[in-house]
Amino acid sequence: MFPICLTLASPSVSADTLGQVISAALVRSGEPALSNSLRQQGDALRRQSSGVLSADPSLNLNYISDQITDDEGFREIEATLELPLWWQGQRGARQGVAQALGDQAEVLDLQQQWVMAGRVREQAWEVVLAEATLHQMQLALQTSRDLEIQVTGLVSAGELSRFDRLTIRQEVAEREADVSDAQSAHRIALAGYRQLTGQTDLPKPLYEPPAPITELPENHPRLQQAQHALALARAETVQARRSRAGTPVLGIGGRNTREFSGASSHDAVQLSLTLPFGLAGQSAPAIASAVRTQTEQDVALQQAQLTTEQALLSARLDHQGAKEALNLAKQRQTLAQDALHMAQRAFDLGETDLVQLLRTQALARNSALDLEQRRIELGRAQARLNQALGVIPE
Numbered sequence: 001m002f003p004i005c006l007t008l009a010s011p012s013v014s015a016d017t018l019g020q021v022i023s024a025a026l027v028r029s030g031e032p033a034l035s036n037s038l039r040q041q042g043d044a045l046r047r048q049s050s051g052v053l054s055a056d057p058s059l060n061l062n063y064i065s066d067q068i069t070d071d072e073g074f075r076e077i078e079a080t081l082e083l084p085l086w087w088q089g090q091r092g093a094r095q096g097v098a099q100a101l102g103d104q105a106e107v108l109d110l111q112q113q114w115v116m117a118g119r120v121r122e123q124a125w126e127v128v129l130a131e132a133t134l135h136q137m138q139l140a141l142q143t144s145r146d147l148e149i150q151v152t153g154l155v156s157a158g159e160l161s162r163f164d165r166l167t168i169r170q171e172v173a174e175r176e177a178d179v180s181d182a183q184s185a186h187r188i189a190l191a192g193y194r195q196l197t198g199q200t201d202l203p204k205p206l207y208e209p210p211a212p213i214t215e216l217p218e219n220h221p222r223l224q225q226a227q228h229a230l231a232l233a234r235a236e237t238v239q240a241r242r243s244r245a246g247t248p249v250l251g252i253g254g255r256n257t258r259e260f261s262g263a264s265s266h267d268a269v270q271l272s273l274t275l276p277f278g279l280a281g282q283s284a285p286a287i288a289s290a291v292r293t294q295t296e297q298d299v300a301l302q303q304a305q306l307t308t309e310q311a312l313l314s315a316r317l318d319h320q321g322a323k324e325a326l327n328l329a330k331q332r333q334t335l336a337q338d339a340l341h342m343a344q345r346a347f348d349l350g351e352t353d354l355v356q357l358l359r360t361q362a363l364a365r366n367s368a369l370d371l372e373q374r375r376i377e378l379g380r381a382q383a384r385l386n387q388a389l390g391v392i393p394e
Contacts, residue, residue: 018120018203018393025197026116035108042101049094054247055084073261080253080270093235093242100232107221107228110392114221118387123193124202125380130189132376134182136369141175143361148172151354164354171358207379211391216312220390226297226304233294240290245278308388315381315388322374322381329367329374336367 016024026032062078151168154160194200251272258265343360346352386393 016199016201016203018124018206018208021124021197021199021203022113022117022120022393024199025120026112028196028198029116031112031116032109035105035112038101038105038108042098042105045094045101046098049091049098052086053084054086054090057084058082060251060253073258073263075258075265077256078253078270080251080272082274083250083252084247085250087242087245087247089242090239090247093239096235097232097239100228100235104225104228104232107224111221111225113392114387114390117392120197121380121383121387123189123196124206125376125383126189127186127193127202128206128379129373129376130182130186132372133369134179134186136365136372137175137178137182139368140361140365141172141179143365144168144172144175147357147361159350160354167354167358208383208386208391208393210382211386211389213389213391216309217390220308221392222304222308222390223301226301230294230297230301233290233297237287237290237294240283240287244280244283244287246276248276249274312385312388315385319378319381319385322378326371326374326378329371333367333371336364340364 058081060078060080060082062076062080064074064076064078066072066074148168148171151160151164155162155165193202251270251274253270253272255268255270256265257268340360340363343352343357347354347357
């Protein structure tokens, strides 16, 4: 049998708080670029709507001559600068969309932090659970090795059979396998945490206190995101309706005319105003598309409300269940430890055999592992409850 180095797993220590780890993971994900692009889009739309013109101006040039027909020297040159203007309500509608985009960008920042908080919480608690399991497996291995030393001495003294020595060696081999499996699970969990956050240590503290709120807040990140998505869809619907009539175009130009060769030319200033009719049939598809998007976002808000309420209810029930399970695990652990002490004493006095002692040790080992896991599950259940309430650690 090859000895393995026994190193008890201990909780990682880090100067970073849970909020700092979440921020680092969010930067690592690259997701803030999405809100920045929304913010830039809103700023660009705001700058465009604050101008006098509703679109780019254009220059219209006309040249008329009879050179190919009568060839009497007639010539007319016309240049007009066309300036698209705002129709009543169009600028305000465009600014409303710009404001909605800016607001959505701010809410998207919050929603991204909240989603990342849930991911980091889950991954960190997976590491803690793996560490606790490894720790219990290592303790069980140490107990089996101590018993192996005792059994070996009793076999040498002739008080136990060689079969008992084989039995305890098999027990030690099984515990070594448990430690190997737990080490592998711990490495996988820690690798996932490092991949997500870029950190090597767990935040401190990880256990979260109960949230100061108990009911679903109106400013829950998921609900705010859905509400602002609906607000943007409404603003775009207003813009589509205001854009139905098109935009008027003011033309400012000049004209130079000569009737025939050798005649004097005449200059004139020209003003024109183009007013679009804005037929309902032409703008109907764009308006219908905007209304459809608004309806979809309205439904999405209702679904987000239901989903958030269901998640909170589930988190509350899980938290209550975790507390009850921990209380039962404590009682089981007390009984198992009492039974183990009695079994060990009986074995030392020769009143029971090795198989019975190993059976009692297995029950005690399982109860100890279950107790530690239940404690961790309660901490994770509290973190999940805070997550369901929309709490983002600082």
